[in-house]
Amino acid sequence: MVPNPLGRAISQILLQGRIISAVARREIQLKAAKGLFGVAGVFFEPLALIGTFLLLRVLIRGAGEGDYINPVLWLASGFVPFFMFTEVAIKALGGVEKGGDLYFYRRLRPLDSLMGNALLSSQIFATLMLLFILGVSAWEWQLAVAVPGFAIFIYLGFSLLGFGVGLSTLILGHRLPILAWIVKTFLRRFLLWTSCIFFPIRVIPDEFRHWILWNPLAHGVELFRQSLNPYYPAPDVSALYFWSWVVGSIGFGLLIYGNNEELLYLSEQLSDADKVIDAD
Amino acid sequence: MPNPSTAAEHLVIEARQVSKHLPAGVAELRKAFADLSLDVHRGHRLALFSANAYEARALLDCLSGIERPDQGSVLHHGSVSWPVGSNQAFHNKLSGYMNARFAAEIYSPPGKVEDDLRLIQEVSGADDRLFHQPLGSWHSSMQKTLRLAVSLAFDFDVLAVGKIGNWDHRELHPESTRIRTLFEERIDGRTLIMAAPGQQKLALDYCDMGLAIVDGRLVYQGDPEICLELIKEEKQRTKDELRDEYNARLARLKDNDEGAEEYDD
Numbered sequence: 001m002v003p004n005p006l007g008r009a010i011s012q013i014l015l016q017g018r019i020i021s022a023v024a025r026r027e028i029q030l031k032a033a034k035g036l037f038g039v040a041g042v043f044f045e046p047l048a049l050i051g052t053f054l055l056l057r058v059l060i061r062g063a064g065e066g067d068y069i070n071p072v073l074w075l076a077s078g079f080v081p082f083f084m085f086t087e088v089a090i091k092a093l094g095g096v097e098k099g100g101d102l103y104f105y106r107r108l109r110p111l112d113s114l115m116g117n118a119l120l121s122s123q124i125f126a127t128l129m130l131l132f133i134l135g136v137s138a139w140e141w142q143l144a145v146a147v148p149g150f151a152i153f154i155y156l157g158f159s160l161l162g163f164g165v166g167l168s169t170l171i172l173g174h175r176l177p178i179l180a181w182i183v184k185t186f187l188r189r190f191l192l193w194t195s196c197i198f199f200p201i202r203v204i205p206d207e208f209r210h211w212i213l214w215n216p217l218a219h220g221v222e223l224f225r226q227s228l229n230p231y232y233p234a235p236d237v238s239a240l241y242f243w244s245w246v247v248g249s250i251g252f253g254l255l256i257y258g259n260n261e262e263l264l265y266l267s268e269q270l271s272d273a274d275k276v277i278d279a280d
Numbered sequence: 281m282p283n284p285s286t287a288a289e290h291l292v293i294e295a296r297q298v299s300k301h302l303p304a305g306v307a308e309l310r311k312a313f314a315d316l317s318l319d320v321h322r323g324h325r326l327a328l329f330s331a332n333a334y335e336a337r338a339l340l341d342c343l344s345g346i347e348r349p350d351q352g353s354v355l356h357h358g359s360v361s362w363p364v365g366s367n368q369a370f371h372n373k374l375s376g377y378m379n380a381r382f383a384a385e386i387y388s389p390p391g392k393v394e395d396d397l398r399l400i401q402e403v404s405g406a407d408d409r410l411f412h413q414p415l416g417s418w419h420s421s422m423q424k425t426l427r428l429a430v431s432l433a434f435d436f437d438v439l440a441v442g443k444i445g446n447w448d449h450r451e452l453h454p455e456s457t458r459i460r461t462l463f464e465e466r467i468d469g470r471t472l473i474m475a476a477p478g479q480q481k482l483a484l485d486y487c488d489m490g491l492a493i494v495d496g497r498l499v500y501q502g503d504p505e506i507c508l509e510l511i512k513e514e515k516q517r518t519k520d521e522l523r524d525e526y527n528a529r530l531a532r533l534k535d536n537d538e539g540a541e542e543y544d545d
Contacts, residue, residue: 014390022385026371026378033373033414104362104369105386106345 019108023116024123026102043128050075053198068232069225073144076132077228078197078221081155084125085162085217086187091117092166093173093180110264111257114167122159129155144228151227154239157246158220164249171260196221202233209236216245291357292438292471293320293343298352300338311496312338315352318491318498320438322358325472327487329507331514333477335493337363337442340475344440356438363442363475364431365424372416376406376426379415380433387434396433403429403462405455421446425455432462439467441474441482449482480508 053075069077092114102108136144145151165187173180195217204212212218219242222234295318301309312335320326320343328336341347344360346368370379380400381393388396401411404426406418415423424445449460467486476483476490483490483504490507492500494514500507 011390018390019386022382025385026374026382029374029378030371101368101371104346104367105383106360106362107386 016112019112020116020119023102023108023113024120027117027120028124043124047128050079068229070136070140070144073132073136073228074225075197076129077224078195080125080129080132081158081220081224082192082195082197082217084121084155085158085165086191087121087125088118088159088162089166089169089187090184091121092163093170093183110261114163114170118159118163118166121162122156126155146230147227151224154220154224154227154242157242158217158224160250161216161220161242161246164246164251164253167253167257168249170253171256171263174263191215191217194218200225200234201237202235213237213241216242290322291319292322292324293318293357293360293473294353294355295319295343295349296353296355298342298349298354300342300347300349302334302338313493313496313498316493316498317352318343320471320473322437322471323469324489325467325474325487327474327476327483327490327504327507328493329476329480329483329490329504329511330493331511331518333443333475335496336475336477339493340440340442340473343473344438358437359435360438361431361434361436361440363440365428365442365444367427367430370415370423370427373414375412376404376415376418377401377411380426380430383430384433399462400426400429400433403432403458425459428459432459432466435466436470438471438473441472443475443478444482449485476504476508484508 054072102113133144169183173183194212194215201209201212201218201222213236219237222237223239223242226232226234295316297315297317299314300312302312304310328339330336340363342349342354344363345354345356346362380397384393384396406422406426428444428447447459448456472486474483474487487504490502490504491498492507492510500510
């Protein structure tokens, strides 16, 4: 009997979905097995940063944002998507070695493991964001998100962008570990200060704005804030630019991954021929 | 004469000029096998014999796909299990249930995950409480049985059998019988490849073809009994060589000692 190609494709997609969710579940189980701090630790860094900056705002009255969006939610809407993006990208960069034992099951490909990790990080940070939204909504006694669909759409964009950037640099980072280190530092340090997390884009003068708006994360953060309040001013910010980066990075990442997947399976080998103990 | 096209259709594993070296100490390698080509057809029951256990096991790892050969290629035309009895994907911090579930999510057919988990629990002999305990707290023999149960829970076109530690297939104990029944169900009408070192009886009982590897080279392919004899002879030859070498060294040392005593006198 000739198998139906469409049916086969659907069953393959369903199988891949099942494998990805199994990897994500295993990751959270491993975090939970480390004890309470295993899971809570994920929330700690963004919460600590948000707390610190909120404290600074309280001490220096008038600094930061607050006219359009609740200050806590304004900070959270920058930190949470950004940390999710870096977590997804960095895990994709280093996740292949970490998940090495999983490839014992040959049906599981490195891409499944990377997608599973990305799914879990996205779920964890989505939960954190939801907690902030619900908390602020309860505090102000009105729903803190004006356009929930748009918020979800942009949030997914962050997750996919992180995955795309991680996947694009994965193969190069595998070959040149120094490059992986540079990308990690760039993601963690440089982008943190240029992604509109601490300042709204409108406060940047027109002539300097393009120095910030090359960064797709700055577009994403400001768009996310617009989904909370459509009147939030975000001059020159473009959803098209943001999504072009998302689609471009995923496409480029999949392209180089598809051509180099075999590289990821190769372990370091002691290949010096003169060191071989040969029975001959 | 077999029809070549039919024979090609029934091919499940093709190994072409594969070589593999394994780490032996710091920055040194030893040869497991070299330049080996092999066709495995559907329904074959093949035992791999070698004087050094690592040779047969390394070849099985390459044929099953959990290891890549240093040179050459291994092609699969169907699903091939990992070496039954081992499982590097198990994590000691996770419970037996979680480890088994992860494997089931990957290999069970849709809608069969729960059934396969029940089968794994039954074959492993773990009760509900133990099954949900971290694997690290399990007795090592129970861990081995769980590895075996997970390996046998899913359908593969080719079953690769590595070293099975704690199962005597000839025993009449209910647990052994349960595993034997499942094992025979899994190989029924399918292909079996087994690493024979350390489990010759199992190999002779279930395999109808053997491969003898000596010094990393394929020296004979055919009757498993003959393979076993060849390997026994090779082991004996190696032992004799070693004994002669040691005796010669002892004699040299003795001569040196006597020479030194005469000099002292």
